Amino acid sequence: MGKRGAFIVIEGLDKSGKSTQAATLLRRLQDSQVSAKLIKFPDRTTTIGKMVDSYLRSESELDDHVIHLLFSANRWELASSIEESLKQGETIICDRYAFSGIAFSASKIRPGSHSYPLLDYAWCRSPDIGLPAPDIAIMLDVSQDVAQARGGYGEERYEKEDVQRRVRDVFVRIGEEFEGSGGKWLVVDADEKPDEVQTVIWDAVKDLVKGIEGPLEKLWD
Numbered sequence: 001m002g003k004r005g006a007f008i009v010i011e012g013l014d015k016s017g018k019s020t021q022a023a024t025l026l027r028r029l030q031d032s033q034v035s036a037k038l039i040k041f042p043d044r045t046t047t048i049g050k051m052v053d054s055y056l057r058s059e060s061e062l063d064d065h066v067i068h069l070l071f072s073a074n075r076w077e078l079a080s081s082i083e084e085s086l087k088q089g090e091t092i093i094c095d096r097y098a099f100s101g102i103a104f105s106a107s108k109i110r111p112g113s114h115s116y117p118l119l120d121y122a123w124c125r126s127p128d129i130g131l132p133a134p135d136i137a138i139m140l141d142v143s144q145d146v147a148q149a150r151g152g153y154g155e156e157r158y159e160k161e162d163v164q165r166r167v168r169d170v171f172v173r174i175g176e177e178f179e180g181s182g183g184k185w186l187v188v189d190a191d192e193k194p195d196e197v198q199t200v201i202w203d204a205v206k207d208l209v210k211g212i213e214g215p216l217e218k219l220w221d
């Protein structure tokens, strides 16, 4: 049997350049004749994705538990097609994944409280247990003032300074746990110029994209 494709997840704070870097990486892989595709979560095109989209644009209100489960369900909608593509030898670049799911939900605080969590961290992690696990998760770390200077910041529900600060703290915890469970978690300084960020990313993935012999692991399993 041939090698399987690599599953590369790009995560990070808002306006850290995830979509920019994911698109650049895809072009580079295609130029190098590596079979690859780019996916993104939330996938706003599916039935569930449309509900998520409406919530993010503040066009609808949903209970915090419900929106968390919808984000996860949106990933499960695509889980078997991700597995199939990887098995066929196609590399997948994934713009946000389950780590964003935990980071944004577990950083919510109870109304009237300064720091008391609204949703339990372990509860937030549980619906994504068993999803395809990435071979590497690349966390783009941007500072607040740099993110705010970039286009579009502040247009959607979670793009507020205090939210982003709490999200970042949860991302640090997630990274430690992912590494602790044997995963690869790479933090990249995303304040740098796009080309410089891409150089660091390429360096981290260039061997993985040659194909992987080992089985695809399951997330948090």
Ligand code: Z5A
Pocket (backbone or CB within 6 Å): 012, 013, 014, 015, 016, 017, 018, 019, 020, 021, 041, 042, 056, 071, 072, 095, 096, 097, 098, 100, 101, 102, 104, 105, 150, 151, 156, 157, 158, 159, 190, 191, 192, 193, 194, 197
């Ligand atoms: N969310 C959740 O709660 N639960 C979940 O399970 C998931 C997500 C999966 C929407 O996500 C929201 O959903 C998000 C998390 C939550 N909440 N918020 N806020 P989204 O992925 O759809 O969000 P987005 O609208 O695509 O924004 P983004 O992802 O945060 O942006 P980005 O992809 O990181 O950045 P970009 O689009 O590549 O770049 C932004 C701008 O900066 C653009 O003008 C670029 O040209 C510029 N840019 C990029 N890189 C650079 C550098 N290095 N230097 C200078 N300028 C740059």
Ligand code: MG
Pocket (backbone or CB within 6 Å): 018, 019, 020, 095
């Ligand atoms: Mg994006």
